[in-house]
Amino acid sequence: MDLKxxxxxxxxxxxxxxxxxxGSVVKERRKEAIATFEKIGFPTLKNEEWKYTNISAAxxxxxxxxxxxxxxxxxxEQYLIKNLKGNIxxxxxxxxxxxxxxxxxxxxGLIIKPLAETDADVLEKYFGKSSTNDAFTYLNTALxxxxxFIKIPKGKSLEEPVVLYFISDARKENIFIQPHNIFLxxxxxxxxxxxxxxxxxxxSGFSNVITQIILRKDARAExxxxxxxxxxxxxxxxxxxxxxxxxxxxxxxVSLNGNIIRNNLNIVLNAEHSEATMYGLYLLKxxxxxxxxxxxxxxxxxxxxxxxxxxxxxxxxxxVFNGKIFVKQDAxxxxxxxxxxxxxxxxxATMNTKPQLEIFADDVKCSHGxxxxxxxxxxxxxxxxxxxxxxxxxxxxVIAFAQxxxxxxxxxxxxxxxIRGINQSLxxxx
Amino acid sequence: MLKIKNLRANIDGKEIxxxxxxxxxxxxVHAIMGPNGSGKSTLASVLAGRDEYEVTGGTVExxxxxxxxxxxxxxxxxxxxxxxxxxxEIPGVSTTNFLKTAVNEIRQHRGLxxxxxxxxxxxxxxxxxxxxxxxxxxxxxxxxxxSGGEKKRNEIFQMAMLEPKLSILDETDSGLDIxxxxxxxxxxxxxxxxxxxxxxxxxxxxLLNYIVPDFVHVLYNGKIVKSGGKxxxxxxxxxxxxxxxxxxxxxxxx
Ligand SMILES: Nc1ncnc2c1ncn2[C@@H]1O[C@H](COP(=O)(O)OP(=O)(O)OP(=O)(O)O)[C@@H](O)[C@H]1O
Ligand SMILES: [Mg+2]
Numbered sequence: 001m002d003l004k005x006x007x008x009x010x011x012x013x014x015x016x017x018x019x020x021x022x023g024s025v026v027k028e029r030r031k032e033a034i035a036t037f038e039k040i041g042f043p044t045l046k047n048e049e050w051k052y053t054n055i056s057a058a059x060x061x062x063x064x065x066x067x068x069x070x071x072x073x074x075x076x077e078q079y080l081i082k083n084l085k086g087n088i089x090x091x092x093x094x095x096x097x098x099x100x101x102x103x104x105x106x107x108x109g110l111i112i113k114p115l116a117e118t119d120a121d122v123l124e125k126y127f128g129k130s131s132t133n134d135a136f137t138y139l140n141t142a143l144x145x146x147x148x149f150i151k152i153p154k155g156k157s158l159e160e161p162v163v164l165y166f167i168s169d170a171r172k173e174n175i176f177i178q179p180h181n182i183f184l185x186x187x188x189x190x191x192x193x194x195x196x197x198x199x200x201x202x203x204s205g206f207s208n209v210i211t212q213i214i215l216r217k218d219a220r221a222e223x224x225x226x227x228x229x230x231x232x233x234x235x236x237x238x239x240x241x242x243x244x245x246x247x248x249x250x251x252x253x254v255s256l257n258g259n260i261i262r263n264n265l266n267i268v269l270n271a272e273h274s275e276a277t278m279y280g281l282y283l284l285k286x287x288x289x290x291x292x293x294x295x296x297x298x299x300x301x302x303x304x305x306x307x308x309x310x311x312x313x314x315x316x317x318x319x320v321f322n323g324k325i326f327v328k329q330d331a332x333x334x335x336x337x338x339x340x341x342x343x344x345x346x347x348x349a350t351m352n353t354k355p356q357l358e359i360f361a362d363d364v365k366c367s368h369g370x371x372x373x374x375x376x377x378x379x380x381x382x383x384x385x386x387x388x389x390x391x392x393x394x395x396x397x398v399i400a401f402a403q404x405x406x407x408x409x410x411x412x413x414x415x416x417x418x419i420r421g422i423n424q425s426l427x428x429x430x
Numbered sequence: 431m432l433k434i435k436n437l438r439a440n441i442d443g444k445e446i447x448x449x450x451x452x453x454x455x456x457x458x459v460h461a462i463m464g465p466n467g468s469g470k471s472t473l474a475s476v477l478a479g480r481d482e483y484e485v486t487g488g489t490v491e492x493x494x495x496x497x498x499x500x501x502x503x504x505x506x507x508x509x510x511x512x513x514x515x516x517x518x519e520i521p522g523v524s525t526t527n528f529l530k531t532a533v534n535e536i537r538q539h540r541g542l543x544x545x546x547x548x549x550x551x552x553x554x555x556x557x558x559x560x561x562x563x564x565x566x567x568x569x570x571x572x573x574x575x576x577s578g579g580e581k582k583r584n585e586i587f588q589m590a591m592l593e594p595k596l597s598i599l600d601e602t603d604s605g606l607d608i609x610x611x612x613x614x615x616x617x618x619x620x621x622x623x624x625x626x627x628x629x630x631x632x633x634x635x636x637l638l639n640y641i642v643p644d645f646v647h648v649l650y651n652g653k654i655v656k657s658g659g660k661x662x663x664x665x666x667x668x669x670x671x672x673x674x675x676x677x678x679x680x681x682x683x684x
Contacts, residue, residue: 377482379520385478386532386588387506387539396531400522400571 029128034142052320052352053291058234063176069169079198084413086161094146094177109156115147131266136236140210144180152189161192171201182212185219196226199233209237215247227255238264245271255282256421266295269303280309281405284317291320298331307338313349327359338368391427437488446472448652457624464649478512507539509595513585520572557590561617578605598629603637615640635667
């Protein structure tokens, strides 16, 4: 059975289960989603949004989709980010493991529930809605019964981050997971979220993820997506953000390792005086492929968005950046900026970068720019002439290049993790 | 220590060094002078291992080893130091972090333990006094926004930190004010020993009042066309290069 058939079969078996848990809106949207998925199938290079990312090979495998192995703390220890303290949620093959998770913040400030128990008004308004509409979002919507609803109640400021580890056990078989999480940051509340993906074992992992983040009025959130997965792990993820008035959202996506990675980050600035920043850093080697598709959707006036994605590509790796800025007709006084900068460390690496601005208001400030270059010879020679090895010299320069992204990371352990990751990727052991 | 024999080098297919011969022994100071564009910086870069330059002939032996075979970092670890004529600015790389990496790589090569943070800071303090470099400069990104003179001073500070066997100072004096010239030159003199050697590239006799050379060479059109003692520098200061240029043209002995 190919993957599509397998998933359609799977829908039949879980359909009943889903029906019982949720209201009719959810049921209807799931039904529509599976029908659409069945009709359109997985994307190919002919699909405009998938022109440079060939996902087919990663899907042509025998996947297991519903096995939940029992992992111990020792099994997962090495995948946890060093010194990163917080509320730890561990998902094993997509399902939340109570034993491996640890919540340290009081329940008054952090509410965690199964997805099905998401606040009804949130489900009604947002469930199954996305700026990205492709096979993966439909599929995830149709089959999303694994997932979590996380709520930061009104006025609460969560000090410790919420850290979500998605661990796939691919020691015996190829694993396909589809987590679907909703984060709700209520009025004047504040929180940090970290997502991290790992695959254990030599077989392949594939994660198809949806994270929805809803910021109410005056809410603030930082979101970090960390990808340091095995070379057999592929990922397609959509992070869909809705911002209400005067909210502030900041996202940082770091891709260090993996097979084929596609990140969609869609931010809808849905009320006045909202601010969004989107940072990204990808450091690729081997034949890795990372595709970042972002949308800053300015739907209302007086909002601000700023985007900076930086990439370093080594060996035969390939990168894609597609950044869209939409400024809707009544989104006057919009400030929207976008920049994508890349360094190719090898002649065989390629980068495709494409900014797309669609502006329908007249009183706006928008800019975008993209660069693809190489590490300058002169600084490299200068450092080497002082006895520093080529690898370390490159790492120093790459860290310097990435410094403005690193500076925006507010969690110290993540900063250290990133600097270590850059060094390791360039052949230095620290 | 350093034996250069008939060294030839090209850049972009154009021959810049046309057969250089030079021998430097431990404890010696050699000054290289010569008109603009004659190949002085090229020679310094080739010795430091810059790979834009293609060595087309000749040999360079350093402390008994084939220098031309080595990567730039190996040369530095073996004890070559080039104080650049135009030190490059490297935003985002802190001077301190950079120097710590460099010092420890060189120590490792020499079979020494790496310095810990405290020992390293003490070394920085000690050496920064030698060239009177402002501590606040060292907290900034490497050379970024440094004035011309500050960059030159930073080069000599690095030299003090790395304790090379052979230092090549490429116009370290240009851009320094009168006081800074004295301070930097005195620093260089203090670092001198019987084991290490210095090649000073300069246009001005003034520096040589402080760093007194054992030999002065004139590099012209890719060749060393005249060598002498320190009095040759005085003669050049007085007479310029025309007499040398015309002698070379006529093919006569100088
Ligand atoms: N990248 C290059 N391409 C072409 N020519 C070059 C290049 N680099 C240097 N040259 C040439 O090589 C010659 C020697 O240059 P070099 O910098 O060694 O001179 P110099 O003796 O140090 O001069 P100065 O006293 O002005 O510092 C010059 O004619 C210069 O233009
Ligand atoms: Mg020069």
